[in-house]
Amino acid sequence: MRAPFTKMHGLGNDFVVFDARHAPLAMTAQLAAALANRHTGIGCDQLIVLVPSSNADLGMRIFNADGGEVESCGNASRAVGLLLGHAARIETLGGIVSAEPAGGGVAVDMGKPRFEWQDIPLAYAMDTLRMPVGWEDLDSPSAVNVGNPHVVFFVSDADAVDLARLGPQIEHDPLFPERVNVNVATITGPAAIRLRVWERGAGLTRACGTGACATTVAAIRLGLVAREVSVTLPGGALNIAWPMAGSIRMTGPAAESFRGTVDLAAYGATK
Numbered sequence: 001m002r003a004p005f006t007k008m009h010g011l012g013n014d015f016v017v018f019d020a021r022h023a024p025l026a027m028t029a030q031l032a033a034a035l036a037n038r039h040t041g042i043g044c045d046q047l048i049v050l051v052p053s054s055n056a057d058l059g060m061r062i063f064n065a066d067g068g069e070v071e072s073c074g075n076a077s078r079a080v081g082l083l084l085g086h087a088a089r090i091e092t093l094g095g096i097v098s099a100e101p102a103g104g105g106v107a108v109d110m111g112k113p114r115f116e117w118q119d120i121p122l123a124y125a126m127d128t129l130r131m132p133v134g135w136e137d138l139d140s141p142s143a144v145n146v147g148n149p150h151v152v153f154f155v156s157d158a159d160a161v162d163l164a165r166l167g168p169q170i171e172h173d174p175l176f177p178e179r180v181n182v183n184v185a186t187i188t189g190p191a192a193i194r195l196r197v198w199e200r201g202a203g204l205t206r207a208c209g210t211g212a213c214a215t216t217v218a219a220i221r222l223g224l225v226a227r228e229v230s231v232t233l234p235g236g237a238l239n240i241a242w243p244m245a246g247s248i249r250m251t252g253p254a255a256e257s258f259r260g261t262v263d264l265a266a267y268g269a270t271k
């Protein structure tokens with residue numbers, strides 16, 4: 001059966017979005033990975049399925065390119081906000097976020113970050129602000145959960161880090177029972193951060209909204225930046241604000257690339 005989809009992105013972090021609010025779609029890890037494949041599928045970093053919700057205006061299921069279903073996706077939250085064209089509360093596995101059109105882009109209330117080792121989660125207790133761990137010359141990171149798990153390394157030059165090699169090592173380290181998104185950041189000003197991300201289940205991406213949120217929160221906790229910053233990723237910049245003890249607010253662009261239909265049966269869908 002042919003299913004309509006919308007190809008979208010947030011600063012180049014790209015998505016295939018299916019709207020299954022009125023026509024159920026049996027998404028599986030295998031089907032998500034097949035559709036996300038950039039050689040034999042449509043190709044994307046994450047596959048998004050919109051579903052009905054009894055707790056919010058709609059639900060959003062998030063599948064990484066490896067097929068794993070995850071809790072949160074900042075850039076996709078903005079993309080869905082753009083698709084809807086109006087303010088909406090969106091339920092994800094990581095909690096409810098609120099998206100609304102703002103200044104030509106989309107603003108998302110990403111909720112409150114969590115810092116307890118069990119909430120990241122880590123495999124055992126430790127200080128999550130200055131973790132006593134390291135991988136080669138990446139050490140003393142911070143860990144933050146913004147619906148999904150992030151580890152943040154502050155370095156002198158984020159562009160010089162061999163993230164393609166170290167990212168997967170850290171992602172799959174037993175310290176992170178749910179695996180982890182790996183952020184390397186350089187403070188470039190009192191309200192400016194340069195960031196690169198190795199994403200859990202997706203690898204190096206052009207941008208990571210939750211990574212920008214987690215990195216900003218860690219930098220503020222360490223006293224490195226103001227409470228509102230511009231985070232520059234390879235695909236462009238996001239504005240992240242974290243008022244005292246409040247929710248994180250992420251503002252940035254989102255775009256629709258094209259619309260199409262796909263024969264899901266050709267990718268192994270059975271119903």
Ligand SMILES: N[C@H](CCC[C@H](N)C(=O)O)C(=O)O
Nearest residue numbers: 073074075148199200209210
């Ligand atoms: N790879 C992430 C999900 C997508 C996050 C990223 N695309 C974003 O914009 O937040 C994870 O496994 O938690």
